[in-house]
Amino acid sequence: MTPDHALELSGVRKSYPGFTLKDVSFALPRGVIGGLIGPNGSGKTTIIKLIMNLVRREAGEIRVFGLDNRTNEIAVKSRIGFVYDVPGFWDDQSLDSQRRALGAFYPRWSDDTFRRLAGEFGLPLDKKYKALSHGARTKFALAMALSHEADLLIMDEPTAGLDPIFRRELLKRLSALLQEEGKSILFSTHITSDLERVADVITFIRAGEIAFSLTRDELLDGWAIVRGDDRVVRELDPRVVKGVRRRALGVDALVSDGAAVRRALGAGAVVDKVTLDDVMVLMAGEARHAA
Numbered sequence: 001m002t003p004d005h006a007l008e009l010s011g012v013r014k015s016y017p018g019f020t021l022k023d024v025s026f027a028l029p030r031g032v033i034g035g036l037i038g039p040n041g042s043g044k045t046t047i048i049k050l051i052m053n054l055v056r057r058e059a060g061e062i063r064v065f066g067l068d069n070r071t072n073e074i075a076v077k078s079r080i081g082f083v084y085d086v087p088g089f090w091d092d093q094s095l096d097s098q099r100r101a102l103g104a105f106y107p108r109w110s111d112d113t114f115r116r117l118a119g120e121f122g123l124p125l126d127k128k129y130k131a132l133s134h135g136a137r138t139k140f141a142l143a144m145a146l147s148h149e150a151d152l153l154i155m156d157e158p159t160a161g162l163d164p165i166f167r168r169e170l171l172k173r174l175s176a177l178l179q180e181e182g183k184s185i186l187f188s189t190h191i192t193s194d195l196e197r198v199a200d201v202i203t204f205i206r207a208g209e210i211a212f213s214l215t216r217d218e219l220l221d222g223w224a225i226v227r228g229d230d231r232v233v234r235e236l237d238p239r240v241v242k243g244v245r246r247r248a249l250g251v252d253a254l255v256s257d258g259a260a261v262r263r264a265l266g267a268g269a270v271v272d273k274v275t276l277d278d279v280m281v282l283m284a285g286e287a288r289h290a291a
């Protein structure tokens with residue numbers, strides 16, 4: 001286990017009837033934002049619940065700042081700020097009374113941080129939770145998570161149901177926080193555009209398995225799209241072909257070693273840089289073909 005990792009999973013397994021999360025291994029270095037992305041039902045929430053020890057893993061190891069998340073559960077949870085869909089706030093209580101009640105659980109709780117964030121987010125502290133819009137609920141959950149001085153923020157689909165402008169604002173804010181305060185963040189999403197700008201490490205999960213976990217640069221500089229016809233695609237080393245998309249006038253193949261493919265195919269072939277969108281669409285397409 002590497003001490004510089006905020007989070008490290010290795011060989012993690014969990015099964016439900018008809019679904020198995022298997023051999024899940026990836027790491028999040030300290031001070032970076034990791035995006036856990038994949039189609040709905042691929043296992044993102046299950047991974048987050050396993051990290052939070054809300055469900056029991058059947059095999060493997062999960063370490064948070066080097067500590068096992070089960071044997072050191074209390075220490076681990078005090079360092080994590082958790083934002084998820086059903087956050088367990090009381091509908092009928094004001095934000096301020098929840099701040100008082102919940103803040104008491106955390107040894108490093110800071111009322112000053114909470115007030116500053118609530119001000120920045122424009123949260124109406126005297127209002128009941130149930131009166132808040134979806135966006136304001138997310139902001140409240142975030143302000144609470146950040147006020148106990150967590151070192152690692154874990155967020156399950158924090159942008160789900162938010163409009164694009166608010167999504168962008170939220171992610172920019174998180175990115176700034178990270179730079180200011182050296183926090184690490186793992187968030188799940190099924191929206192590719194959430195990863196643009198903010199995610200330093202991208203972990204793609206598909207049908208319960210990690211398809212890749214790479215830095216943004218490794219992905220965008222290392223991978224490529226080959227555009228050609230079936231013959232060109234057949235000539236590619238199948239080990240580097242990660243997905244294929246048929247178009248009216250040819251075929252696009254996503255490859256994980258753009259440099260080698262450029263050398264092998266020579267000057268006649270079209271080998272383009274990838275966008276995150278290409279990667280997501282072609283990887284998901286391959287999953288559909290394989291299913």
Ligand code: ADP
Pocket residue numbers: 016017019038039040041042043044045046047
């Ligand atoms: P995602 O977050 O990527 O949408 P989930 O981790 O929520 O995916 O779900 C992955 C799979 O596990 C789905 O097929 C889902 O039906 C199944 N699953 C999740 N939780 C349970 C549970 N408590 N009991 C049975 N099946 C579950």
